[in-house]
Amino acid sequence: MRPDDMLEYVLSSFRSDWRRAFMSSLGIIIGVISIVALLSVGQGLYGGVSEQFGDMDMDLISVRPGSEMVMGPGPGSRPVLSSAEPAEFDHKDVKIVENVLGVDAVYPLKTARALLSFRGDNSSVNIVGISPENHDDMKDSVARGRFLTGSDYKAAVVSSDVAENSFRMKISPGNQIRVYSADKSRYMDLKVVGVLEEDEDPSYASNDGIYVSHRAMKEFLDSENYYYDSIIVRARDSAEVEVVAEKVEKALSRTHRNEAYSVEAMTTIFESVLEVLNMIKYALAGIGSISLVVGAIGISNVMMLTVKERTHEIGVMKAIGATTWDVRALYLLDAGMLGLVSSLVGILLGTLVSNFVGSVAMLPMEVTAQSVALGLLFGVSITTVAGIYPANKAAVLDPIEALRGE
Amino acid sequence: MALVEISNLEKSYRVGETDVPVLKGIDLEIDEGEFVALMGPSGCGKSTLMNILGCLDRPSRGRILLKGQDLGHLSDRDLARIRREEIGFVFQNFNLIGRISNLKNVELPMTLKETAKNLRRDRAMELLESVGLGHRLDYSPSNLSGGERQRVAIARALANDPSIILADEPTGNLDERSTSDIMDIMRELNGEGRTIVMVTHDIETTRCCNRVIWMRDGTIQEDAS
Structure with missing residues (x-):
């Protein structure tokens, strides 16, 4: 029997028995919907998170004092904290980093929680000590007033969130504010010189921050040893950021031998998050595949019933000259066509479902060619595999016995 | 022989x-x-x-x-x-396939033999006409009387000569x-x-x-x- 004739024969059986075709394809349709929808939910998460990360500056390197996790002695041991003392970074280290080849700018930061008091209202904020002259990146993002200069002393720039939303009255340039230390033992009066634009806080700081010079910060904290919490380094070329990170680490290791600190490019952090998201995406697709397998078992069952119902017809086919191969191929094609049609329907519905989920969850949903291909491949191959057993059963029927069956 | x-x-x-x-x-x-x-x-x-x-x-x-x-x-x-x-089989209970037309039933042995589409269609029409069922080509066998069904079956038996x-x-x-x-x-x-x-x-x-x-x-x- 020629393939086009087989196809015509199979299609005629779908037409005459569309309820059977529909019932058996339902499982596969649902399976493919799950694969396509779950893959695109995964893709949406992936896209959503990369968008968030996209706001971050990918040319940044974060240098932080503190212990890194290191592997303990012996095979199979769990990671433990290194016993080295945390490194202490000061202005000398800033100079060292500034001199590393490929470094564009260096932002030493010192952050503390503080209570901000403004016209009788209090609010908890992050107070961030910075070197104003280094922050070319923040100068252009001042909405009102101006940015700090090297000569400012008890002056502050306030982030938009703190200025607009934290107090009954909005904070404007020229206002006086008072910051208390966390234990309220000290305070400092500051003059607001500028308010940042909304969403324009640098990605390395929190958006409920007020920014002061290191000089003011040192006085506010009133500690003898003033060390930076972190040094943010901007690489000249974002493509070179990992190389620059290595050079920074090397430069610092000369003065901080046997001390604990980490030098991490933002891209590295970003990549590891994306890797986890990728794993989540395929785990979701795995869940989708389980429903597909359940669907395939359904198809196999319905096909077994069909073979039983059509025993007589198979007998007739064999009596008038169909070979074992003809019968086997007919029923495999039957399963494969069911798989193909159900997969296409599943892909269509899966796309609708993921668009719906995307609009509800506000995620950038995307049905990729990859998820369509996966849906199609799994749908067709699993149904065809599910058809093998019933098709073989039909093919090896004894024609005399089959003709007796009704 | x-x-x-x-x-x-x-x-x-x-x-x-x-x-x-x-x-x-x-x-x-x-x-x-x-x-x-x-x-x-x-x-x-x-x-x-x-x-x-x-x-x-x-x-x-x-x-x-x-x-x-x-x-x-x-x-x-x-x-x-x-x-x-x-071999051409004619059975007591006709053994036609009910969900395809009389014409397709008669064509089936030729379809299995991989005869060209137009040839087998012409042959099936000719055979059905010869048993007096030229006006029932696209009917389903289930819409025919017993005698008519058996005539379709005879036409099918003759398909591959x-x-x-x-x-x-x-x-x-x-x-x-x-x-x-x-x-x-x-x-x-x-x-x-x-x-x-x-x-x-x-x-x-x-x-x-x-x-x-x-x-x-x-x-x-x-x-x-």
Whole structure:
């Protein structure tokens, strides 16, 4: 029997028995919907998170004092904290980093929680000590007033969130504010010189921050040893950021031998998050595949019933000259066509479902060619595999016995 | 050379531990153009003989030749080819496929033989017209009377121009009028030179046969021309 004739024969059986075709394809349709929808939910998460990360500056390197996790002695041991003392970074280290080849700018930061008091209202904020002259990146993002200069002393720039939303009255340039230390033992009066634009806080700081010079910060904290919490380094070329990170680490290791600190490019952090998201995406697709397998078992069952119902017809086919191969191929094609049609329907519905989920969850949903291909491949191959057993059963029927069956 | 040569043909079925013989040494020759009636009581082995002759079953012992080819030693694939090309079956219960049209039913043996689409369509139309059903081409067999269905079945049996037509009680389910119609067609076919072997219980239908074989208990009891 020629393939086009087989196809015509199979299609005629779908037409005459569309309820059977529909019932058996339902499982596969649902399976493919799950694969396509779950893959695109995964893709949406992936896209959503990369968008968030996209706001971050990918040319940044974060240098932080503190212990890194290191592997303990012996095979199979769990990671433990290194016993080295945390490194202490000061202005000398800033100079060292500034001199590393490929470094564009260096932002030493010192952050503390503080209570901000403004016209009788209090609010908890992050107070961030910075070197104003280094922050070319923040100068252009001042909405009102101006940015700090090297000569400012008890002056502050306030982030938009703190200025607009934290107090009954909005904070404007020229206002006086008072910051208390966390234990309220000290305070400092500051003059607001500028308010940042909304969403324009640098990605390395929190958006409920007020920014002061290191000089003011040192006085506010009133500690003898003033060390930076972190040094943010901007690489000249974002493509070179990992190389620059290595050079920074090397430069610092000369003065901080046997001390604990980490030098991490933002891209590295970003990549590891994306890797986890990728794993989540395929785990979701795995869940989708389980429903597909359940669907395939359904198809196999319905096909077994069909073979039983059509025993007589198979007998007739064999009596008038169909070979074992003809019968086997007919029923495999039957399963494969069911798989193909159900997969296409599943892909269509899966796309609708993921668009719906995307609009509800506000995620950038995307049905990729990859998820369509996966849906199609799994749908067709699993149904065809599910058809093998019933098709073989039909093919090896004894024609005399089959003709007796009704 | 005879069209069919059967010598010392035996067939037994295994039931539990014992072999139950159904055909016990049949010797028979059928020449081209003969119209043979096969008669006998139920269980005498005539259907088994028809099944072996129709390549649906294999003999246990002995030899059966169709056009000189030993059917006992062919692969399943070759047996299917012989069923498709050399044999035309007409069954008591018609055995048409209800969900495809009469035309498609008649085309089916040619479809299996991979005949070109237009050729098989023309041939099927011609055959249905020759049995008086040219106006029922696209009907489903389920919309036809018993006599009409059997005519479609005869048209299907002729599709690949077989060497022999095997009819297993073709009028067993039909009324008198349809029986006479079907026997007229059979006679016409035989008149055109076709070889027909027909199992029947109805002595009336043997009138148009030129040979009647009586079977009893797995053997040929009488062979009358």
